Amino acid sequence: MHVEDRGYQFSDGVYEVCEIHQGRLVDETRHLDRLERSLRELKIRMPMDRKALSHVLREVVRRNRVRHGLVYMQVTRGVSRRDHPFPSPEVQPALVVTAKSIDPAKGVKMAEKGIAVTTAPDNRWERVDIKTVGLLPNVLARQDAQEKGAQEAWLVDADGNVTEGSSTNAWIIKDGALITRHADRGILRGITRTVVVEVLAAEGLRLEERPFSVEEAKKADEAFVTSATKIVMPVVSIDGQAIGGGRPGPLVKRLRGAFRRHSELAAA
Numbered sequence: 225m226h227v228e229d230r231g232y233q234f235s236d237g238v239y240e241v242c243e244i245h246q247g248r249l250v251d252e253t254r255h256l257d258r259l260e261r262s263l264r265e266l267k268i269r270m271p272m273d274r275k276a277l278s279h280v281l282r283e284v285v286r287r288n289r290v291r292h293g294l295v296y297m298q299v300t301r302g303v304s305r306r307d308h309p310f311p312s313p314e315v316q317p318a319l320v321v322t323a324k325s326i327d328p329a330k331g332v333k334m335a336e337k338g339i340a341v342t343t344a345p346d347n348r349w350e351r352v353d354i355k356t357v358g359l360l361p362n363v364l365a366r367q368d369a370q371e372k373g374a375q376e377a378w379l380v381d382a383d384g385n386v387t388e389g390s391s392t393n394a395w396i397i398k399d400g401a402l403i404t405r406h407a408d409r410g411i412l413r414g415i416t417r418t419v420v421v422e423v424l425a426a427e428g429l430r431l432e433e434r435p436f437s438v439e440e441a442k443k444a445d446e447a448f449v450t451s452a453t454k455i456v457m458p459v460v461s462i463d464g465q466a467i468g469g470g471r472p473g474p475l476v477k478r479l480r481g482a483f484r485r486h487s488e489l490a491a492a
């Protein structure tokens with residue numbers, strides 16, 4: 225990374241993380257759609273056309289011999305002498321693609337046990353729907369969670385409602401209904417979240433897209449988070465209070481299985 229890369233100096237860039245399952249990219253089209261949207265919102269050009277980028281992703285996965293894991297891509301506004309306005313004339317956006325293997329047994333084990341979450345104030349900017357590399361509030365919230373022995377932090381807005389996790393979308397289940405905050409500019413519209421919305425419709429489950437408070441979450445029957453890395457991950461405690469008796473519940477288990485079946489179909 226160049227010292228005058230604008231991603232490094234200004235967090236002037238965006239990223240995507242895509243799951244690799246059985247050597248294939250899961251929901252690649254949706255991830256590339258979101259990458260293009262993030263770039264458009266920040267007026268950064270695509271570093272190469274979509275077909276070429278798709279080819280690069282596959283090559284990085286193949287050359288690193290990744291069967292299960294993640295591919296990370298980052299696009300910044302490029303390298304230019306440090307100055308706040310966009311470089312003029314425009315420079316070539318900088319692309320970094322990496323892939324890493326993850327032992328699939330790790331996620332399975334974590335899902336069997338479930339994770340603990342803490343809560344922290346959501347003090348991010350107002351455009352968190354853009355997947356920028358500016359993640360300092362998320363980093364601090366997650367570190368705070370870790371210091372409290374938890375695996376994720378749920379961010380809470382000024383009204384006491386949970387927006388999302390530091391790197392996941394947040395869900396609760398009450399009386400058979402799945403509740404997650406509506407996707408506006410206040411959360412990242414997770415690809416896994418979108419897929420779960422489709423999966424639960426196919427499973428005949430009820431969805432409520434609306435804000436929910438920390439108090440409501442603590443009284444939920446089940447809770448979980450979604451992301452490309454965690455897929456569907458049961459939450460078994462919130463700020464030390466047990467959810468569903470402190471064990472992963474039946475609906476979350478069912479959804480995780482249904483999601484896996486979907487991603488096996490969607491991996492191309």
Ligand code: PMP
Binds near residue numbers: 393
């Ligand atoms: N919210 C935030 C803040 C995230 O960083 C992520 C992970 N990139 C998500 C939600 C989940 O998004 P996805 O399902 O696309 O991984």
